[in-house]
Amino acid sequence: xxxxxxxxxxxxxxxxxxxxxxxxxxxxxxxxxxxxxxxxxxxxxxxxxxxxxxxxxxxxxxxxxxxxxxxxxxxxxxxxxxxxxxxxxxxxxxxxxxxxxxxxxxxxxxxxxxxxxxxxxxxxxxxxxxxxxxxxxxxxxxxxxxxxxxxxxxxxxxxxxxxxxxxxxxxxxxxxxxxxxxxxxxxxxxxxxxxxxxxxxxx
Amino acid sequence: xxxxxxxxxxxxxxxxxxxxxxxxxxxxxxxxxxxxxxxxxxxxxxxxxxxxxxxxxxxxxxxxxxxxxxxxxxxxxxxxxxxxxxxxxxxxxxxxxxxxxxxxxxxxxxxxxxxxxxxxxxxxxxxxxxxxxxxxxxxxxxxxxxxxxxxxxxxxxxxxxxxxxxxxxxxxxxxxxxxxxxxxxxxxxxxxxxxxxxxxxxxxxxxxxxxxxxxxxxxxxxxxxxxxxxxxxxxxxxxxxxxxxxxxxxxxxxxxxxxxxxxxxxxxxxxxxxxxxxxxxxxxxxxxxxxxxxxxxxxxxxxxxxxxxxxxxxxxxxxxxxxxxxxxxxxxxxxxxxxxxxxxxxxxxxxxxxxxxxxxxxxxxxxxxxxxxxxxxxxxxxxxxxxxxxxxxxxxxxxxxxxxxxxxx
Numbered sequence: 215x216x217x218x219x220x221x222x223x224x225x226x227x228x229x230x231x232x233x234x235x236x237x238x239x240x241x242x243x244x245x246x247x248x249x250x251x252x253x254x255x256x257x258x259x260x261x262x263x264x265x266x267x268x269x270x271x272x273x274x275x276x277x278x279x280x281x282x283x284x285x286x287x288x289x290x291x292x293x294x295x296x297x298x299x300x301x302x303x304x305x306x307x308x309x310x311x312x313x314x315x316x317x318x319x320x321x322x323x324x325x326x327x328x329x330x331x332x333x334x335x336x337x338x339x340x341x342x343x344x345x346x347x348x349x350x351x352x353x354x355x356x357x358x359x360x361x362x363x364x365x366x367x368x369x370x371x372x373x374x375x376x377x378x379x380x381x382x383x384x385x386x387x388x389x390x391x392x393x394x395x396x397x398x399x400x401x402x403x404x405x406x407x408x409x410x411x412x413x414x415x416x417x
Numbered sequence: 418x419x420x421x422x423x424x425x426x427x428x429x430x431x432x433x434x435x436x437x438x439x440x441x442x443x444x445x446x447x448x449x450x451x452x453x454x455x456x457x458x459x460x461x462x463x464x465x466x467x468x469x470x471x472x473x474x475x476x477x478x479x480x481x482x483x484x485x486x487x488x489x490x491x492x493x494x495x496x497x498x499x500x501x502x503x504x505x506x507x508x509x510x511x512x513x514x515x516x517x518x519x520x521x522x523x524x525x526x527x528x529x530x531x532x533x534x535x536x537x538x539x540x541x542x543x544x545x546x547x548x549x550x551x552x553x554x555x556x557x558x559x560x561x562x563x564x565x566x567x568x569x570x571x572x573x574x575x576x577x578x579x580x581x582x583x584x585x586x587x588x589x590x591x592x593x594x595x596x597x598x599x600x601x602x603x604x605x606x607x608x609x610x611x612x613x614x615x616x617x618x619x620x621x622x623x624x625x626x627x628x629x630x631x632x633x634x635x636x637x638x639x640x641x642x643x644x645x646x647x648x649x650x651x652x653x654x655x656x657x658x659x660x661x662x663x664x665x666x667x668x669x670x671x672x673x674x675x676x677x678x679x680x681x682x683x684x685x686x687x688x689x690x691x692x693x694x695x696x697x698x699x700x701x702x703x704x705x706x707x708x709x710x711x712x713x714x715x716x717x718x719x720x721x722x723x724x725x726x727x728x729x730x731x732x733x734x735x736x737x738x739x740x741x742x743x744x745x746x747x748x749x750x751x752x753x754x755x756x757x758x759x760x761x762x763x764x765x766x767x768x769x770x771x772x773x774x775x776x777x778x779x780x781x782x783x784x785x786x787x788x789x790x791x792x793x794x795x796x797x798x799x800x801x802x803x804x805x806x807x808x809x810x811x812x813x814x815x816x817x818x819x820x821x822x823x824x825x826x
Contacts, residue, residue: 245504245655248515249705252659256730280647281634282732283762285743287754296743298730300653304645307659309652311730334634334766360461371469372754379469390811397822 219308220276222255225301229259229312232272236265256311263316263325266297270331273312277301281328282311284338286346288374292317293346295325318348320375327352345372426454429777433462437781439536440789442765448777456772460765471755476502476576476722477715479755483742484570486757487790489532491567492518492525493735494757495574497742500655500731502576505746506722508711512657514578516704519657520591521564521573522733523693523700527598528557529736530686530693533788534609537683540782541618546608553601560594563587577718578710588701595694602691609683619680623771623783626677633766637738638685639787641667643677649734656733661699666692679786686788723750735760737788761790 220228222242230237238260244253261269273279279299287294297314318325327350329336339350340359347370350356358365370377432443441462447455467486471479476498483494496518503510510518531554538546558568564583565571573579583591609615625635630643640647648665650658666688668674668681675681712718725746732741737760745754764787771783 243504246659247510247655248657248659249512249703250660252654254653254655254659258728278631280631280636282739282741283743283756283758285745285754285756285758287745289753296728298741298743303647303652304665306651306662306664307654309649311653311732313728313730315728332634333632334763337634337762337766358461359459360464362461362464371466372472385811387811387814390814396815396819399822400825 219302219305220310222257222310225276225310225312226257226259228276229269229272232275233261233265233269236261236268238262252307254307254309254311256313258313258315260315260317263318266314266316267326267328267331269314270297270299270328273299273301274331277303279312279332281332281335281338284335284342286342286348286372288346288372288378289317290374292319293323293348293373294318295342295346295348297328323348324351326350327354329354344370346370347373347377431780433459437540438784440784442789444780444784446772446777446780451777453772453775453777453780456769458765458768468755468757472751472753475719475750476752477719479752480575481572483757484572486759488569489529489790490525490735490737490740490759491561491565491569491571492521492574493733493740494742494759495571496522496656497731497733497740498744498755498757499574499576500733501729501742501744502722502725502731502746502752504729504731505727505744506576506725506729508577508721510578510711511708512705513582513707514709514711515656516700517579517581517583517709518574519661520583520697520700521561521571521579522656523696524557524561524564524591526693526736527690528554528561529788530690531557533686533736533785534605534683536785536788537679537782538609538615540785541615543612543615549608550605553597556594556597560591563590575710575718576722577712578708580710582709583704591697591701595697598690598694602687602694605690606687609687610680615683616680618779618782619678619683621676621678621680622779623679623775623786624677625767625771627675629770630677630767633770634763635738635767636763637735637760638682638689639738639764639767641665642675642681642685644669644675647739649732649739653732657700660703661696663692663696679782682786719750722746724748737761737790738763759790761787765789 226240241258242255244255246253279301280303282298285296285298295316300309300311302308302310325348327339336355339353342348343350344358344361369379371379426447426449429446429448433441443459443462445457446453471482480495483498484491486494531550535547535550562568565573573581625643627644630640630645646665650663651665666685668684671684671688726748728745730743740760741758743756744752747753775783
């Protein structure tokens with residue numbers, strides 16, 4: 215870990231030198247808060263899936279990157295995965311977030327695992343498989359993570375097409391009104407009929 | 418040794434709910450005698466599909482939903498989510514709101530760490546210490562109620578700022594609470610760190626190496642106790658932290674050496690209580706005057722959010738570590754995508770190296786030592802007489818109504 219931290223522009227330069235034309239677009243977004251307006255930066259980079267692993271390796275040359283999470287979105291014809299990393303942690307005000315976004319066409323929803331480079335990634339990769347229906351090639355543990363065992367196959371909760379959650383699976387509590395077959399309310403002790411409201415914990 | 422390896426290890430399922438583990442998660446332990454050889458876990462026992470719900474609501478509605486993701490962290494989710502939406506929509510938060518966000522955020526850290534300290538004491542069988550920590554935790558809860566109107570689900574953060582100001586007459590209330598904590602901290606440190614039993618039960622128990630902590634994406638006090646210098650308040654300052662010069666609390670600073678065990682996790686959390694008190698004091702004295710929200714009128718705020726197109730990230734240092742929200746807006750009322758990454762999401766994987774080779778009796782304190790938080794439920798899996806049934810939201814609602822009726826006599 216070097217003493218000096220790289221500015222976001224220098225980080226982008228480093229990634230360009232490693233990835234070259236594989237970088238499809240780059241944007242650096244800074245946000246300032248508080249009185250001193252100390253900025254923090256996020257670098258958003260669009261790449262193809264074949265460049266995902268080289269991209270993570272390029273980050274590892276700077277510092278072992280922290281993977282926050284892999285976020286995902288159904289964008290219509292594609293599923294977009296955002297690998298949200300950060301590097302230069304441990305340096306006061308020096309951390310920078312780097313997000314690699316990969317668009318996977320729905321005709322081929324496969325992406326290589328990065329868990330050989332970042333072992334903790336397998337947790338988020340399992341979640342993306344079950345919630346978005348992508349296939350993570352080479353994942354060391356492909357089991358479901360959050361969904362129950364009896365959740366139907368082929369339904370992916372975050373998808374917005376025919377593989378999403380169908381209306382029949384959704385039950386809305388507010389429609390249920392009062393449940394039937396419940397015990398009858400105690401006679402004479404309904405609201406306002408009870409002398410000692412304090413003991414009931416009124417409210 | 419050969420004798421031992423010939424025996425098939427026993428597989429011991431623990432969960433999805435267990436009185437010693439508090440949080441709903443299904444563990445499968447492979448044990449040989451008293452030693453845990455391997456461990457596997459299945460979270461999701463109480464998954465609510467909250468992101469699915471959010472993608473069908475507008476940002477102002479989601480803020481109130483985020484308040485309810487966790488019963489302890491009432492501010493970190495609403496803060497991360499709001500910051501993510503502000504990031505997409507280009508909303509600039511007034512400086513005073515940044516300070517109020519920071520103050521409530523730190524009060525939350527104090528009460529969360531004290532709650533955890535009580536749980537840890539209880540897991541070790543030191544129940545008088547549990548009662549002490551939970552009693553003094555009430556001070557922070559009272560101040561939070563004074564500032565926000567609520568003990569939990571604070572409802573203080575809104576996209577663009579906060580919903581309530583901190584008035585001059587509330588300053589002494591906060592300061593009295595901080596005085597009490599600062600005078601108590603030495604006592605708490607000596608109860609936890611000088612006690613022979615706690616030392617014997619926690620020192621070199623549930624060790625997480627620095628290398629594993631980094632490789633498994635561990636965050637917060639769990640990572641810091643393994644010597645990883647990470648704290649978003651220091652590395653990636655947000656809200657008022659850029660003005661405050663916060664430094665990560667590492668066990669090596671206090672004890673000279675890092676073990677990465679349960680004991681170090683206690684050290685980090687207790688010291689952070691004192692650090693939070695200092696941060697709140699500094700915020701109170703340096704808080705600028707001015708408005709507390711960028712847009713008071715909710716319809717206007719919603720109109721701004723509706724116009725927003727793009728992706729944004731909000732990221733804060735929750736009591737348990739980094740909490741991150743990703744939001745994608747496509748010019749509609751609801752976000753096109755929303756990902757909630759709670760701190761425990763990043764910390765669960767670290768259970769496996771911690772528990773391998775541990776004693777069965779140490780499982781509860783090791784599991785509790787990362788301060789896991791697996792949020793509550795739209796369904797519950799019940800295993801009874803060997804049968805497994807799922808209770809849905811309406812079943813739970815019915816049971817709850819019935820219980821209220823029963824209690825009313």
